Amino acid sequence: MSHKLCTASIGSKLRHHLRNSVEGSRKRVIVCIVGLVVIATGTAIADIYLPNLFPFLNLTGFSGTYSSTGNVDLSGPFFQSLGTNGRSCATCHQPSDAFGLSAANAQLRYLISGGRDPLFDQVDGSTCPTGPINNSLVLNNGLIRVGLTVPPNTTDSSAPQYTITAVQDPYGCALTTNSQGQQVVSVYRRPLPTTNLGFSSAVMFDGRESFVNPLNNGQTFAANLNTDLTQQAIDATLTHAQGTQPPTLTQLNQIVGFELALNSAQLSDFRAGSLSRGANGGAQFLSTQQFYPGINDSLGADPKGNAFNPNVFTIYTSFQNSRNPQQASIARGEQIFNTQPLNISNVPGLTTGTQQIVGTCTTCHDTLNVGNHSFPLPLDIGTGRSLTYETDPNIIAGLQQLQPPTVPVFALVCTQGPLAGRTYYTSDPGKALISGQCSDIGRGKGPILRGLAARAPYFHNGVAANLQQVVDFYNERFQIGLSQQQMQDLINFLQTL
Numbered sequence: 001m002s003h004k005l006c007t008a009s010i011g012s013k014l015r016h017h018l019r020n021s022v023e024g025s026r027k028r029v030i031v032c033i034v035g036l037v038v039i040a041t042g043t044a045i046a047d048i049y050l051p052n053l054f055p056f057l058n059l060t061g062f063s064g065t066y067s068s069t070g071n072v073d074l075s076g077p078f079f080q081s082l083g084t085n086g087r088s089c090a091t092c093h094q095p096s097d098a099f100g101l102s103a104a105n106a107q108l109r110y111l112i113s114g115g116r117d118p119l120f121d122q123v124d125g126s127t128c129p130t131g132p133i134n135n136s137l138v139l140n141n142g143l144i145r146v147g148l149t150v151p152p153n154t155t156d157s158s159a160p161q162y163t164i165t166a167v168q169d170p171y172g173c174a175l176t177t178n179s180q181g182q183q184v185v186s187v188y189r190r191p192l193p194t195t196n197l198g199f200s201s202a203v204m205f206d207g208r209e210s211f212v213n214p215l216n217n218g219q220t221f222a223a224n225l226n227t228d229l230t231q232q233a234i235d236a237t238l239t240h241a242q243g244t245q246p247p248t249l250t251q252l253n254q255i256v257g258f259e260l261a262l263n264s265a266q267l268s269d270f271r272a273g274s275l276s277r278g279a280n281g282g283a284q285f286l287s288t289q290q291f292y293p294g295i296n297d298s299l300g301a302d303p304k305g306n307a308f309n310p311n312v313f314t315i316y317t318s319f320q321n322s323r324n325p326q327q328a329s330i331a332r333g334e335q336i337f338n339t340q341p342l343n344i345s346n347v348p349g350l351t352t353g354t355q356q357i358v359g360t361c362t363t364c365h366d367t368l369n370v371g372n373h374s375f376p377l378p379l380d381i382g383t384g385r386s387l388t389y390e391t392d393p394n395i396i397a398g399l400q401q402l403q404p405p406t407v408p409v410f411a412l413v414c415t416q417g418p419l420a421g422r423t424y425y426t427s428d429p430g431k432a433l434i435s436g437q438c439s440d441i442g443r444g445k446g447p448i449l450r451g452l453a454a455r456a457p458y459f460h461n462g463v464a465a466n467l468q469q470v471v472d473f474y475n476e477r478f479q480i481g482l483s484q485q486q487m488q489d490l491i492n493f494l495q496t497l
Contacts, residue, residue, distance in 0.1 A: 048074040053267060053283060056096040056454065060495045061269040063098050063454040065195060066283035068261045077251040078194075078258045083241025086118035089233070089255060092144060092191040092240070098264040098451030099195040103142040103462070110139055123242055128173035128186070141405045141462030142455075143188040144240070148208075150183040151436035160436035161416040167409050167425065168386070174408030187428045188407050189460050195262040196448045199291050199370045203228040205444040205460050207378060208434045209235070216376055218292045218303060229256045263287040264451045266496050271326035272319075275496050279327075280315040280369070286450060291367065295374045298359070298366040311338045312362040315369055316493070326492065333493025336486055337361045342478035346392050349379040349443050361474075364446055371449030371497065378431045380442035382477060383459045389425035398477030402463040414438040428461060453495040467491045 050072040055062035065072055078089045093099045109117040119125050120135045124145040127134040137143040151160045164185065166174035176184045189205055201216070203209035203225075209232045213224040233255045237243040247255065265283040268274050275281025294303045296312065319331035338360060345356040350364070357363075367374040382395035383402070386409045390396050404427075412424045412432065419438040431440035444460055458464040464473060471490050475482050482490065 050074065050095060054095075055267050058266075058453045059456075060266075060453045061272075061275075062267045063264065063451055064267040064283055065095060065099065065262055065264040066287050067263075068287065072262070073258070076254050076258055077247060078255050080251075081118075081241070082237050082247050082251065083243035085121045085123065085242045087121065087241040088118075089194065089236065091117075091119050093194040096454070098193055098454035099262060100193040100451070100455035101142050101191045102455045103138075103140060103457055106138050106142055110135065121242075124240060127171040127188075131172065134171065137188055137405055137407070137462075141188075141457055142190050143405065143407075143462050144191055146187050146189055147184045147239075148187065148433045149178065150185060150433065152182070159416070160432075161419070161438040162412040162414045162424075162432070162436075162441070164410055164412050164429070167411045168388075169408050170406050171408070174410070185410070185429065185433060186408060187433075188405070189428070190457075190462050192447060193264065193451060193455065194259045195264040196286070196370065196450055197225070197229065197259055197262070199289075199367055199372060199374075199448055200225060201293065201367075201373055201376045202378070202445045203232055206431045206434050207376060207445060210376070211434055214376060216293050218294075221293050225260075226256055229259060264454070266451065266453050269326060269330070269492075269496050272324060272330055272492075272496065273327075275316075279318050281496055283450075285315070286369065289369050291370070291374070293375060296366050296368055297375055298363045298373075299375075299377075301375065308366065310360050310362045312366055312368055312371070313337055313493075316496070329489045329492045330496055331493075332486075333489035333491070336482070336490050337365075337493060340480060340482070340486070342474070342480045344478060346395065347379055347381055348439065348441070349377060365449060367448075372446050376445070378440065378443035378445050380430065380444075382442075383463055383473070384426045384428040384430070384442050384461060386425050386427060394477055394479060398473045399463075401472035401476055402459075402469055403465050404463045405461065407461065412438070412441055449494070450497050452497050467494050470494070 052066050052071055053064040055064045072095060081088050092101050094101055094105055097105050106119060109119055115135065119138065122133050123129050125135060125138050127137055127145065150164060173186050178184050192205065209228045213227045215221055215224055230252050233252055234246040237247055263283045263286045265281065265286050266275060267282050276285060294301055296302060296309055298308045300308060313334050316331045316334045319327040322328045340360060341358050342360060343356055344359050344363065345351055351357060364373055364379065365371040382398060385395055385399060387396060387399050390399065407427045409425055409427050410429060412429060414420050414422045417438055424441045426442045430442045430444040432438065452467065456466055458470050464470045468491060471487050474480065475487065
């Protein structure tokens, strides 16, 4: 079957499934989806594109992408190998996974390629860049190794406020020294989706690509976002793709333009049906959502002076009185997300010391119908903590709901600043590896929530295998007290985003 025939015939078949059942020819659907996954992992193919809202099968329905250009072009430099190891941007940002990377996708590609897909290149698809190849973290948790240098230990303002040691080093490369004498920390993170970027408040989990050009001002937002994404494409090519030179200006403009045109979301639910028929789900409506830095800021800093509205998600209001039980459950889950009180404590970046505040899910996820924080607000909710060293009972209760991968654990001893004398244990120092500040230890941005069903597992380190574990974690971590029905309603809502 040719690539074009696969795209056309299966596109029509999948749309038929959206209207009716997914039974019958599902095997043929999966076969061509496998083909599309394979296409997207290597060199781009001329004249191949996905029509807007082309549906990709996942465990709860279909996800899809809407591009403002009219289709998703698979022939541009985003899909081309620009380095030396065969990788492209699409290696870790798959159209089938809402331009993220699911563990299921990694496992499928390992099976198809016998482990030779560029995703598994040792530079970061293995637990260590040298020694025996171990792809377990990318296969089981969708994690890519990121090697970051510790800020230089000098007497100037760039000096870190901490010293760092590895207290658990399961693979032998947690903390190494490079040829310049700098400490290099190996952390393991999920690739963030390269879609819905027009709602970004930071680029990268630790915000390192937005550190110089922040996304916190409406006047500079568009220019800074373009600059940040351009630099991110350069850095990804030189590191993850092991390029010997950066992409050309033309290639960079095409990559960034391609990314900024994309919006991805869940299109349909097996039991609720279409999420855009009679409601405002799906990627096309998302592409029309208003945004500016600070919109609906939960901390009261909306630059237009608007008060915070906790009803952040309103896409399924029309489902509230539906006779379809799944639609009614989704609507209830949306209201739980918007209004259910939770006790927020020990969240560096939001609370200090023993402070406790009462909020909702939308306190941290305040961007309307999107779900990230509309201003840069890196937080540490505890998912990077270690049960071996953790002392907060609420964080311990939350971590016990998860399936943490085996990764290094670091001890950061604060030697300067207001937190001097404190010791922190974490598998990922987060923004502190960029700023050098103890107050940033463990802090990272909350991701955009749209397209969740397409890209399990969850959290920056893949500790939640599914949305059930995500909800279980939050329920225990913030003492929400949800009933079983409320938890299921919330899961049903999250998987339709």
